[in-house]
Amino acid sequence: AAEKFRLGYAPPQWAALVSLFRKKGIALGEAEKAGLVCGGGEGFYDRFRDRLLFPITNARGQIVGFGGRLLGDGQPKYLNSPETAVFQKGDSLYGLFQAREGIRRRERVIVMEGYMDVIQAHQQGLDEVVASLGTALTTEQVKLLKRYTDQVYIAYDADAAGEAATIRGLDLLAAAGVNVRVVRLPSGEDPDSLLKKEGVEAFQRFVDESVDLFTFKLAYILEQEEIATPDGKARAVQRVFPILSQVKNQIMREAYLKQTATAVGVSEATIYDEWRIYSYNSRKNKQRLDIKNNQRHTNDITYQQQPGILPAEKNLLQLERQLLRGCLQEKDFFTRIKQALKEIKFSAPLYTELLHQLVEWDVSGEWPPPATAFPPETRALYIELLTENTMNPLPVDVEGCLKRLEQHQIAEEIRRLQREVAVSLDLQASAPTPALDLQNKLALLNKLHKKLREDFPTFSGLR
Incomplete structure (x- = not known):
């Protein structure tokens, strides 16, 4: 496995790689752009220290970044390369190069969360396994998976599987026309630990017992509601209906309605009656929203x-x-x-x-x-x-929205400062403005540009 995945080690010294680069005449500024060293001037130091290194490659096997697992005490336990010109975490799938043939042969891919999950799986003969480097699948990762197969199994640990970010990723897969199945692992286990304890046969049983996306979401809702009580049953059904409304195939929807009735513990007739009421109200709500939007009242x-x-x-x-x-x-x-x-x-x-x-x-x-x-x-x-939350009950990606809002506002502040600096330079030509004020603006502009590059390396909105 160490050879197959080209594992390495970063020594504990602060400047082992920096010294090597200097000996070989490699510019440290370029090494910083590649995410291998940090700092600046004479203050450069190695990004990865005392860590087991996992090279992250593209689909052609070219190394684009690294993940590092700390071997001693300290935090963070895992450290990834920053996003660079060649590495964007959301565009990469760890182990894809090694798994390509296995995916084609088995006509499926199993997506796990981390490096050790993938390595352990491949060691035990599951060679169609990749990692999403987190539980929030992105649009680019979905496109990458779809190039190789339309059959995707998600095998995250039990806690991660229920996170809002995970569910959004599953919806992206479904929207792309992929057949999604969720492998439900025992509480407290991840693929790595389960494979070590019980072996590949036990893990394969969980894969064979995987469920489709609707069944997974239904189980997730039922775990959160007290379906032993009438109120709990009613709340659970109302949370399931918006998911059912996204199912366009009538035969599948009818099967899911029956499944919901059985799982919640109510009659099929009751479920059908409630569904008809929900569908009618949803159409009315949509009509009212359309009218309001056309009339430009609010929002x-x-x-x-x-x-x-x-x-x-x-x-x-x-x-x-x-x-x-x-x-x-x-x-x-x-x-x-x-x-x-x-x-x-x-x-x-x-x-x-x-x-x-x-x-x-x-x-x-x-x-x-x-x-x-x-x-x-x-x-x-x-x-x-x-009303929108009722019609679309999936949790909002709060962290993602806040990040994008911050990105926008930094870019707007840069544009404002650029305009002020341009005006100051024009005025300076005829009636010099105070140099200190201009220097302060330029310093702030450089600071904001650096923050935009470091926090949002793939951002290309400024022109």
Whole structure:
């Protein structure tokens, strides 16, 4: 396995690789861009120290980055290369080069989470296994998987499988036309530990007992609701219906309705009656939303339909709306968003006003608040957000939205400073402006550019 995956070791010295590069005449600035060293000037040091190294390759076997597992005590346990010109974590699948033939031969791929999962699987003969380097599958990773097979098995540990980011990745696979199955491992086990303890035969049994995406989501909902009580049954069914509404095949939907009735413990007739009511109300809600959007009463449509608004501004408003939806989905989401928005601001005044009203209501234990708690100018928007959450109950990617919002606002601040610096330089030609003010602006501009490169290395929005 060590040879197959080209494993290596980074010694504990702070400058072992730096010294080697200097001896070979390799520019340390280039090594920093490649994510191998950190620092600057005479202060360069090795990024990876006292770590087992896992080379990350592209589909052709070319090394594009590294993952490092700490061998001693300390944090972080795992450290990846930063994103560079050739390595974007969200575009890579660990072990794909080694698994290509196995995937083609078995006509399936098993996606696990980490390096050790993949290596252990390959050691035991499961050569169609790759790792997603985390549980949040990206669009690019989905495209990469689809090049090789339409049959994807997800084998994350039990805790990770229920995370919102994991479920979004599964939905991306389904949307791409991939047949998704989820391998449900025992609580507390991951593929690496299970393979070590019980061997490949036991793991294969769990693969054989894998479930389709709907069954996985249904089980996830039932675990969260008290279906022994009438209220719990009703809540579970109402959470399942939005998922069923995405199933376009009538035969599959009917089978899933029967499956839901059995799992929840109600009659099929009751489920069908409730489904008809839900479908009718959903159509009515959609019609009402369409009418409101056409009339430009509230929400981001009001802003987006103004003459001259740019596509980037539309995207920003949609991003902010997603965050407001997240605020209403879970109290924990609201707490994280509220904290983050102390540094990041909404661009739409109506959104800002609603957020302030949510903060004021936060003293109460009820969440989300009743619609009557809001004045008419924000109540319509609030009701729309609640309706959207009902029709699309999957958790909002709060961290991703906040990151993209931060990225946008840094880029906007850079543009503002660039305009001010340009004006200052023009004025300096005739009536010099204070040099210190210009230097401060240039220093801040450089700082923001560096932050944008380091935190968002694939961003290409500035022109």
